[in-house]
Amino acid sequence: MDGSISETLPLNLTSTGEPQPQQKMNDVDGEDDHQSNNSDSGFKLKKELGLMDGVGIIVGIIIGSGIFVSPKGVLEYSGSVGVALIVWAVTGLLSMVGALCYAELGTMIPKSGGDYTYIHEAFGPLPAFLYLWVALVIIMPTGNTVIALTFANYILQPIFPNCEEPPDVAVRLLAACVICFLTWINCSNVKWATKVQDVFTSAKVLALIIIIAAGVYHLATGNVDHYHRPFHNTNWDLAAFATAFYQGLFSFAGWNYLNFVVEELKNPYRNLPRAIMISMPLVTIVYFLANVAYFAVLDRSEILASNAVAVSFGNRMLGVMTWTMPFFVACSTFGSLNGGIFASSRLFFVGARQGHLPQILSLINMKNYTPVPSLIFLGLMTLFMLITSDLQMLINYISFTESLFILMSIGALLWLRYKEPNRHRPIKVWLGFPILFFIICLFLVVLPIVQRPIELGVAISIISVGIPVYYLAIHRQKEKTNSFMDKLLYITQKLTLSMPEQKAD
Template structure:
């Protein structure tokens, strides 16, 4: 039996971001630590695998509704990919300059200090990550069950049950073995790209053999109102969300200075091209009213061109969302692990399984929050809510890049993007945030309100230095129980 001591690193200690017991290259200096097991192709598979998930199958009708025309919708899809590429290149500079896991949390903390970093962690913990995972799990469940209810809607209870089961299964897989996780990710990434290419070539057959009328008058009905365009971009950007997830696991990436930017430069053009081709396929086969009336555009697409074999498309969608959820669970758990390691979450979340070297408590905690969010099923509102909050913190991260260039001009930067890229990204983010506040004030206001609550939590739990003795004792006992329960130790500790 593994012995654990409170004195061996289990006493909670608030630490500044960056003072995490890791070297400047992002490696732990001693004891239990996460292994560097991710190659370049693993990195590409994680980015593509996380991005290509539920969004491409649930966003097209929501985006078309805001854009007004197929032509404008296609423009938004391509520009969303271009904007994501700009953001990813900015994050390549940040990730190679600050080679620590945690992504935005590490970058915002380095640039602006503990409070902004905690606010990102707070929002990611309860909004960004679990909501995105819940949407992906729900999409998986809806599509895997659709062949059983071909003529009607799938019962919500069945969807919630299957979504919960798949979330728990992938969490268990992530707890058990990192190599299995990367093998699953590589396999399903290849499968989902193949599925989307089959969709495109199937549409070409339909286009030339049956009807080309759906691609005529592509700009008819275009909406130019800035508020609607902003919401359309939110729906598009939600489908590209995940482009920064490899930055969450920088410490586990082999040769991050080379492989992080290479993975970004390979994966983002691939995703943008695949998304554009997939939407052309949808627009070629389905009329505008058919797309707007369908909650699952891919299913309507398959019903029209595959006939009795239409059940194949829901299976393809399930494959895509399965891989996406797997990648999101793997990468985002490292974010909370790093936050706890730096003293901004209970220390128990930063514990590492001494046998498997995986952050088991962080994975289980994230799974529990995701299961709670599966109770909500308004995907459209959730997308705007999540994307608006995320845009605020993406703005902060890229603004931090500019601030660090001024604050630390001599810091080593293996990659340095041209100044135009971060400035363009900040201008577009500002546009999206301002005009979405006008169009969807409730959703955006709720997100901003939740950020404000996080500031109060920070003041109570982290700025209050003289806490009651019972509170300190409770935290120590909770951390010790979790350590014994999961046979886990803090990263800087040694197995006894």
């Protein structure tokens, strides 16, 4: 431990019985700085995120690997260009409706943790733990793994121009390196992480603008052959249709991630809904136009044969500037992975603070005010997921489990509307929105089980395993286990220079 820190900080006894440093946090909130220090002092995560940081997190996480990977999946399961475009438009509108519902939840329950917090508030600890369990095992690390693998595929594409795909070992190794690097960035400084997010969000938007502009030019010069029979080969099977929606919704995944960091957002009652209302229409329009461009330039067979649709598009349209597309896509996925690590680590932090994960994950670094143990744990889980590089299988795992627990979160909104009708709600959406969103999520959860029973059966089994884990590890904690965890907590505090959150009395 740095000598200057230990000399200036008073000591506090933690649950381990060992002396630990303690210091107060200086709230960084512009004009409210003095007031915050007087009324909300304590050792905790800082409120450092403004409106544009919120927009950057939502846009930066949503626009990631999905728009460059999922066009193939959406077309494969929908069957035709016309239905694929409808799926993209509807999934964008659906995500916008869901984001508005989460704006109500986030301002009614202004705590970090997102779905975990809302499910816990409405339905109690066991359903909340199951979400935390599946997020820990599937959703968060697997989603970050998909993005990291996509980054590696795109950045290596120009290095192996004569190969259909870069070598699998090289892809996994590069993905592991970028996961470790961004975990270090997020451990070091919140402002560094948000600066990375802002820069790479700009790069990914520029990449999509280039795709859209090239596609518009291609259509304007009379190349409209691919739109002559837009609904030819349509697959009207409902289960396949739901899977097409899975692929599209994966591309919009992240619209609820700002809810995970509400406690670090300045003036969340104002900035949370504003960030959502700026971000979601922007992303929906950009995604739809990007797919119009893809389908204008590439025919159905070319898209289905490509694992890197944006690169195939660049090879056809950009000539000597073809190399820019893999570069921009790599920038896009890099920024999305950074945002995913930043937001999802807060979920584990909140779960540990609530007592549903080891207390180690609720520690905060005393110098940088970042949840270092939670970030390191997430990084290790993400590295573990690199055992497979089957992106489509990973996407189906994520989409099913996310849809299931988003369904529960919207159910929480409806239940709290009924149970606590007079509760303070700074934002109250039209009741038809959560009802519509609930019905569609139910459709997305039930129907694909018929078409993909093995993959979804594995996901359901993992969720079910969380029930005995809850009762054995959480509900009935043993004294011996507590003693071991206390020692591990003390060692982790020493190694990471961290301590538990301490709010003012």
